[in-house]
Amino acid sequence: MSQPTDESRVLVIYTGGTIGMLIGNRGYVPEPFFLTETLKSQTRFHDPLQDSLFSNSGSVQGFRQFLSQSGRSSPSGPSPTTAEFKPPTLLVRSSRPIGNFATRGLGGLNQLDAPAPPTCVKLAENLYEAHLPSLITPRSSVSGGGGSKSIRYAILEWNPLLDSSNIETEDWIRLASEIELNYSFDAFVILHGTDTMSYTSSALSFLLEDLGKTVILTGAQIPLSQLRNDAVDNLMGALSIAGNYIIPECCLYFNHTLFRGNRVSKISSYDLGAFQSPNFPPLVNVGIDIIVNWNDVIRQTSLRRFRAHKVMSPHVATLRLFPGIATATIRAFLSPPIRGVVLESFGSGNAPQRPDLILAFKEACDRGVVIVAISQCMKGSVSDAYEAGRELAAVGVVAGSDMTPECALTKLSYLLSKPELHVEDVRKLVSTPLRGELTRQSATTLSQTTINQNIENIQGLLSEFVRLSGRPETPQITISLPTEATQDAAASWTSTAAEAASTEAALLPFLIHAAAARNDAEAVKFCLEAEATTDSIASPGPSNVASGLANTLDAASGGSPLHAAALNGSTECVDILLSRGALVHLRDTLGHTALYYAARRGHERIVNVLVQAGASLSGLDGGFAAWAVKTAIQNADHVSRDIWLKAGVHTEDF
Template identity: 40%
Template sequence: MATQYPEGHVLIIMTGGTICMKSSPEGLIPATGFLSQGMAPRPSFNDGSMPEPLPVMTDSTTKKYLSSLRTPPSTYSRHVRYTLYEFPVLLDSSSISSEGWTQIATTIQNNYSLFDGFVILHGTDSLAYTSSALSFMLSHLGKPVILTGSQASIFALQSDAVDNLLGSLIIAGTFMIPEVCLFFHHRLFRGNRTTKVSASSFDAFASPNCEPLAKISAMGAEVNWALVRRPRSIARFDVLRNLDTTHVACLRIFPGIKPEMIDSVLRVPGLRGLILETFGAGNAPSGEDGSLTAIFKAAVSRGIVIVNVSQCQSGSVTPLYAPATILGNAGVVFGHDLTTEAALTKLSFLLALPDISYDDITHQMQASIRGEMTESSHMQFSHPSSELPTLLDAQVAFTALGYAIARGDVDAVKAMVHGDQFGLLEAKDYAENTVLHLAAVGPDTRVLRELLLHGASVHVRNRAKNTPLFLATQVGNSEAVAILTEVGAHLHSEELEWNGNCKRSRTGEVKEAS
C-alpha cells in the first residue's frame, strides 16, 4: 500500500503575464488551458494520481469544480494539491489599476476558507506594485498569498517559469506564512519591500532593505521565521476594495527642476497625495529664495500629503542633511526606507480609509503597518522568571510550553512566547500539533488568546488534517470555539464531512463554518 502523505490545498489565480503566454505569428499571446498544457505534462507538477476536482468560488455566490493536480511528495513528505482559476479577461500588468487589484483581492476572499494558500500568476512589469497594494488591501491575513511570474514563458525552451511557479506552489502549500509575498529566482520576499531591477535577467527582483523571508536550495526551503509577520489581533480576515492610486502622483526630483513643474502637479484637480523621489537621504533643492519649499508648504496647507522617499534602492530618508530637514519643516513626511511602490500604494490605502484625519495619515505613513518599512528597534530588558526551567534547546522549550498550556499557566506561557527565540509558534509535536492545537483543548482560554495575540496561526493542520477549531469542537470547548471563530478560523472540507457523518449534538459543537 502506498504511503499516504498529508497535502496542502492551493489555488493558483492566473491573471495574465508572460508566464502563461505562447508564441504565435503575431508574437506572444495568452495561452488557454494552462493547467493541462503548461503544468500537467511536467512530472514536478503532476504525480499522475488524477485527484478529484476542487471547488472554486468564481464569484461570491457561484461555485465550480475545477480539475486539480497533485505534486509528488516534497522534501517535507507532503503533497501540494492545487487547481487553477483563470480570469475571464486576463490583465495586462502594464495597464493594471485598482480595479484589477480589487478583482484579485476579491477572488482570494471568496476562496479563503477553501484553500491553505494562494499563488497569483502576474506580469512582471507591475508585480511589485500589485504585491504592495495587496499587502495593504488584505487585512488580518492568516494564509500565504504569493505572487510570481517569469521573464520567459513556461512554454519557452529556456525559462524561469517552472522554478518560479513550483517554488511558489511548494511554499504556499507547506508553510503557513501569513503575508503577501513575491517569489522570484529562488527567493521569497515580503511583497511590499520589493522592486523590479531588471527587464531581462532571471534575477529580476530585489528587496534592498529587507532580507528574504525564505530561500530555496537543493536542500529545500529555509524560512527566516524571525522575519515573518503574523496577525496579532483577534479579528477576521477582511479586504479593503476601494484603494485607488488615481488621487496620488509620483514625481522624481532632478537637478535643475523648475518649481513651476512641481506646483503644476500639486494643483492637479482631485490630487490628495504626492510621492516625492528625492536625492540620497531625502534631499531636494529648495529653489531660488526658497520658492520650492514654499510650494510644498502651500500644498500641505491645502491638505495634500507629500511623502519623501529616496531615489536610491538602498537606504532611508532621514533628517540627516539640511535640505531634508527643510522639507520636513515644510510638512513633508519622511518615508524612511519605503520603496516607491510601497509608498504609492500605502498612501492610496490610507486615503481610502473612512474617517481618518490628515494627522493620522501622516503618522501612519511613518510607521510600519504591514512590515513595509524598517521599524526602529528599542532595547528591552527583562529578568527571566525563576520558576521557569532553563530552556536548552527548541524541543525542551516546546515541551515546557506544552506543559504550561496543559496547566493553564498563563504567566509561564507569556514568558516563553515573548521574543520566541526558539520558534515555538511554528514548532510541532509528533502528531504535528502546534501550540494552538494544544491550547484549543486546554483548560484556560486566556492561554489561547495569548498565543493568538503573539501571532499563532489558526490555519495550520496537524497530521490528521485537523485544525485547532476542529479539536476545540470535538471536546465541546465552546468558549475556545467562539474565540477561534472570532479570529477567522474555519473548518476544512474533510472536517465538515466528518462532522456531518457523525451527526453529533454535543453542546458547543460547530456543524459548519462560514
C-alpha cells in the same frame, strides 16, 4: 470531499503574463488554455495516480519497484491510465464568470478542440462558482517538512488574460476579492507579469487585512513554451513553499528567492534575477535546502478575521525631483484632485531649498495633500541628517523611511481610501509599519546579557520545568559558577550567552506545550517572555510554521500550543497565545485545527475567540463536524449543535 492529511490545497490565480505566453505575429501574446494544458502533461506538476517517476524515486527500493511494475497489469485487471483518471474537482468562486470560454478570442482554434468549460453557476450579483478540475503534484518532502506531501491545486484563469502593463487598480481589488471568496484553500499562488508585479504584491499586502495564509506572486522572464525557461522553477518553487509552509504574508517568489511583497522592485528586464529587496532580507532562500528566515516572518497578533479591503484611492501619484525642476510644474502636479504624492527625493530625503519650491509643498500640505518623501536611491532611508531634508519635514512632508516607490504609492492609495481616516491619521500611519513595509528607526540598543543573568534565566526555566512536571514537591534548583578553586575541574554549566540561549531553545518548546495543556497561563507567559531573550526557538517537530514559540510543534502530535490549549479548555492560554502570533490555520498530523478540538470538547468561549480571530474548519475537520451536528440534532443536544454551527458548519454539509 474530505482533505487527506498528506495533501495541501492551493488556488492558483492566473492573470496572464510572460509565463503562459506563446510567440504570435507581433511577439509574445497570452494564449488561453496553454498554461493549464501544459501543466497537465508534465508529471512534475500533475501526477493524479501518484505513479510517475517523481512519486517513486524517493528511495532505491521504491525506484526498483517502480521499474519492475512499469508496463504490467495488476491481478485484478489493467490499472487506469492517467488519461482515463478524472481527478477530483475543487470548488472555486470568483467575482467574474468562470470558464466562459465562448467569449475568448481564440483566433483559429476550433471551439470543439478547446477543453470543455466547467459549469459556472451565478450565485448573486458579481458572485460565481464552479467546480474546477484539480491538478496534483507528486509526493515530495521539503526541508523541515513533516513527511511527504502532495499539493492539489486548481487554476482560476482570468478572461481575458492580461499583460501586466495593463493591470489596473480594479484588478488588484479583484485579486483580493477572489482570495477572500476562496479563503478555505490553504494557500494562494498568483501568476502575473513581471513588469508591474511589485506594484501588485505591494497593493495586495495592504488590501489583504489580517491575512493568516500564504499568498505568493510569481511569473517568468522566459515563458513556459520555451525549452529553456525560468517558468518551471518559479512556479514549482512558489507551489512548494505555498503548499508546505505557513507564511502569513503577501510574498513574491522569483529566481529561488521569496521576498516580502511590499519590499521588492524590478531591477532588470533581462536577468533571471529580475527582482531585488534592497532594504530587507529575503524570507526564504531556496537552494539545496529551503531555508526559511522565520525571525523575519510577520507574526499575526490581531484577533480579527481576515477580510479584503476593496477600495483604492485613484488620486495619488509619484513625483521624481530633478535639478532645476520648475516650481510651476510642482504646483500643477499638486493641484486637485491629487490627494497624495510620493516624492522621490535626493539621497536621504533632500530637495532643492528654493523658497518658492518649499512654499509650493507647504501650500499643498496645508490644503490636505499627503506628501511622502522617499529616496531615489535603491538602498537607504529618508532621514533628517541634512538641513535640506529637515526643511521638507518642517512644511509637512512625511518621511517614508526605506519604502520602495511601489510600496509607498500603493500604501498611500490604500490609506486615502479609508473614509474613517483623517489627513493627520494618514500622515501618521504612512510612516508606521503596517505590513513590515518599512524599517522602524530604533533609538535604543539591547544591552548584552550578563553571565549572572544567563544563569538566573536558566535556573528559573528549569525550576518552572520541574514544577509543571506535576511532582507534589518542587525541588529548588540552583546553578553555580565554578569558583577559582575549581576552575580546572569540569564545570557543570558554561556561561556564554550562546549556550544559555541554546539551552532555553531546547527546553522552552516542551515547557509551553505542557503549560498550555495544564491551563497554566503564568507558565505560558513565562515561556513567551523568556523567548524574547533567545535569538530563535527551534521546534522539535517539523519546522514549517511561522517563527515564535507560540507556533512550535509537538514532535508526537504535530500540534501547536494552541491545539493543546483549545483541546483542554485553557481559555486564558488561548488568549495569550493568539496575542503573541499563534496561527489559527495550523493543522496537526491528524489534519485537525485548534478550532476542531475546541468544538469537539464543547469549549464554546474558545470557539468564539478562535472564530473571531479568523479560524475556520479545514482539512479533515469538516466530515466529523457535519456528522456531529447531525447527531446532536437527532439527540436534541442543542448545546453541541450550536457550538458546531458557531465553528462554521453549514447546514448544507449534511
